[in-house]
Amino acid sequence: xxxxxxxxxxxxxxxxxxxxxxxxxxxxxxxxxxxxxxxxxxxxxxxxxxxxxxxxxxxxxxxxxxxxxxxxxxxxxxxxxxxxxxxxxxxxxxxxxxxxxxxxxxxxxxxxxxxxxxxxxxxxxxxxxxxxxxxxxxxxxxxxxxxxxxxxxxxxxxxxxxxxxxxxxxxxxxxxxxxxxxxxxxxxxxxxxxxxxxxxxxxxxxxxxxxxxxxxxxxxxxxxxxxxxxxxxxxx
Amino acid sequence: xxxxxxxxxxxxxxxxxxxxxxxxxxxxxxxxxxxxxxxxxxxxxxxxxxxxxxxxxxxxxxxxxxxxxxxxxxxxxxxxxxxxxxxxxxxxxxxxxxxxxxxxxxxxxxxxxxxxxxxxxxxxxxxxxxxxxx
Numbered sequence: 001x002x003x004x005x006x007x008x009x010x011x012x013x014x015x016x017x018x019x020x021x022x023x024x025x026x027x028x029x030x031x032x033x034x035x036x037x038x039x040x041x042x043x044x045x046x047x048x049x050x051x052x053x054x055x056x057x058x059x060x061x062x063x064x065x066x067x068x069x070x071x072x073x074x075x076x077x078x079x080x081x082x083x084x085x086x087x088x089x090x091x092x093x094x095x096x097x098x099x100x101x102x103x104x105x106x107x108x109x110x111x112x113x114x115x116x117x118x119x120x121x122x123x124x125x126x127x128x129x130x131x132x133x134x135x136x137x138x139x140x141x142x143x144x145x146x147x148x149x150x151x152x153x154x155x156x157x158x159x160x161x162x163x164x165x166x167x168x169x170x171x172x173x174x175x176x177x178x179x180x181x182x183x184x185x186x187x188x189x190x191x192x193x194x195x196x197x198x199x200x201x202x203x204x205x206x207x208x209x210x211x212x213x214x215x216x217x218x219x220x221x222x223x224x225x226x227x228x229x230x231x232x233x234x235x236x
Numbered sequence: 237x238x239x240x241x242x243x244x245x246x247x248x249x250x251x252x253x254x255x256x257x258x259x260x261x262x263x264x265x266x267x268x269x270x271x272x273x274x275x276x277x278x279x280x281x282x283x284x285x286x287x288x289x290x291x292x293x294x295x296x297x298x299x300x301x302x303x304x305x306x307x308x309x310x311x312x313x314x315x316x317x318x319x320x321x322x323x324x325x326x327x328x329x330x331x332x333x334x335x336x337x338x339x340x341x342x343x344x345x346x347x348x349x350x351x352x353x354x355x356x357x358x359x360x361x362x363x364x365x366x367x368x369x370x
Contacts, residue, residue, distance in 0.1 A: 038342070058342040064335055072339040079343075174335065 004107055006033040006159075007082040008099070011069030013040040015090035016049045022092050023053045029096035036076055037090070038069040046090075065175040066156065074165040074172075086159045094157040098197040102159050105193045112164050112190040113182075115150065116157030116197035134218050138179040141225055146186040150194055153179040157197060164190055173224060176217060180224035187228065240289060247308050248286025255279040274322060278315035282308060 008026050012019060019037070026035055037050035041063030050057045058072055070087055077085040084106055088094050098116060105111045138153045154176075160168065167188060173181050186192060240248075258275045261267035267275075285292050285308050296307045 056346070058346050060338050060342050062338055064338055068335055068339060072342050075339065075343060076346075174331075 004083045004103070005081060006030065006084045006086060006099075006103065007073070007077045007080070008033050008035045008086045008088055008096075009070060009073030009077065010035070010037045010050075010088050010090050011040055011066050011073070012037050012042065012046050012050070012090035013063060013069075014042045014044045014046060016042075016044045016046050018091045019046060019049050020053065022088070022090055022096070023050065023055060025092075025096040026088065026099075027053075030099050033086075033099070034080070034082060036073055038073050040064055040066075040069040067172050067174045067177045070177060071169055071172045074160070074169040078162070078165055078169060083162050084159055085165050087156060089156045093199055093201070095198050095200060098157070098195075101197065102157065102195050105195065106159055106161050110191070111193035112161040113185055113192045114159045115152065115155050115182075115192060115194050117150075117152035117155055117194045118197065118199035137218075138221060138225070142179050142182050142186075145183050145229065146192060148186075148192055148194075150182060150192065152194070153182060157199075161190075176221060179221050180228045183225055183228040184231070187231075240287070241304075243305055244286045244289070244292070244308075246286075247305075248283050251279040251283035251286060255283070274315065274319050278312065278319070281315070282312055285311060 008030065010019075010022065010026075015022075023035065023037075026033070035055040037046070037055055037057045039047040039050065039057060039059040041060045047057050047059050056076075058076060060068065060072065073087075074085055084103060086099065086102065088096065094116065102114050102116050105114045135152070135154065139151050142150045142153050164185060167185075168181075171184075182192060255276055258267065258272050258279065262269060262272045285295070292304050292307060295301075296304050299307065299310075301307045301310065
């Protein structure tokens with residue numbers, strides 16, 4: 001395929017158990033891609049485990065959340081001349097074997113952001129009712145705004161082309177880079193596409209999303225989505 | 237109504253004490269001038285309402301308040317709200333700055349470690365001469 005330089009960015013917060021397998025799988029699936037682990041203020045051996053696997057490691061002295069970890073990753077990708085940044089969870093939810101599929105629409109120039117979605121093809125995932133309701137709401141909102149069907153707004157398996165990373169390194173939602181981010185990117189004129197992928201059960205560690213934020217999450221995301229709609233697409 | 241009621245005296249004296257305390261905090265550099273402004277404005281207004289009966293009764297009548305003390309409280313509350321909002325805005329900005337600094341720190345530390353690794357094979361760690369440390 002065309003020689004795009006790809007950096008796999010893995011935000012990791014206390015993921016020493018699941019990281020080795022994830023890193024091994026990434027290397028096997030995409031040996032030519034660069035790998036960067038952003039240790040987001042871990043208290044365990046995440047950074048040294050990653051270093052032992054020979055990948056680049058950036059460490060946040062305090063926990064910033066996925067958004068902050070990704071921003072750091074984007075900056076690094078830009079400074080090191082990468083064309084695409086892929087966001088991949090450390091916990092093993094995402095199968096690196098899907099990387100090629102995720103990158104394909106960007107390689108072909110059909111989109112600027114591709115989103116690995118678990119709902120395009122049934123992969124046996126069942127979420128609690130409240131969460132499903134939220135997902136329907138946000139995917140409806142995003143799809144309506146973008147005129148492009150996006151079923152999984154919370155997917156943490158995405159590929160961002162360089163121009164998107166350039167915008168995002170300065171302006172990015174802090175804690176949940178979900179629906180508001182997609183809306184903001186769409187309004188800036190970036191094209192988003194969904195790609196079917198398999199999602200697995202997380203192996204170890206705790207999800208970024210289960211930290212007692214069940215009430216704050218929908219409020220914040222709804223508000224931020226509306227703000228993203230109201231804001232003029234900022235000049236670059 | 238020429239004389240000050242007891243509540244007026246208490247509010248006014250309290251406000252004066254507070255403004256003195258705020259100024260003292262600024263003097264001891266525990267509070268930056270920037271934040272003292274709203275506090276001083278708040279206490280000055282409350283003290284003025286407390287000491288001046290004509291001003292207070294006029295304001296109470298104009299605003300249609302039920303009692304003079306409500307007017308004092310309303311002003312105090314308005315300032316408190318303004319102060320809290322001001323603080324939330326400042327706090328958000330602090331958070332953003334903190335966020336940016338943390339990210340920058342991660343990148344810089346990585347660069348520093350890289351530089352150190354490049355340097356060590358040449359002369360070993362002992363090579364980093366005392367000249368740099370002064």
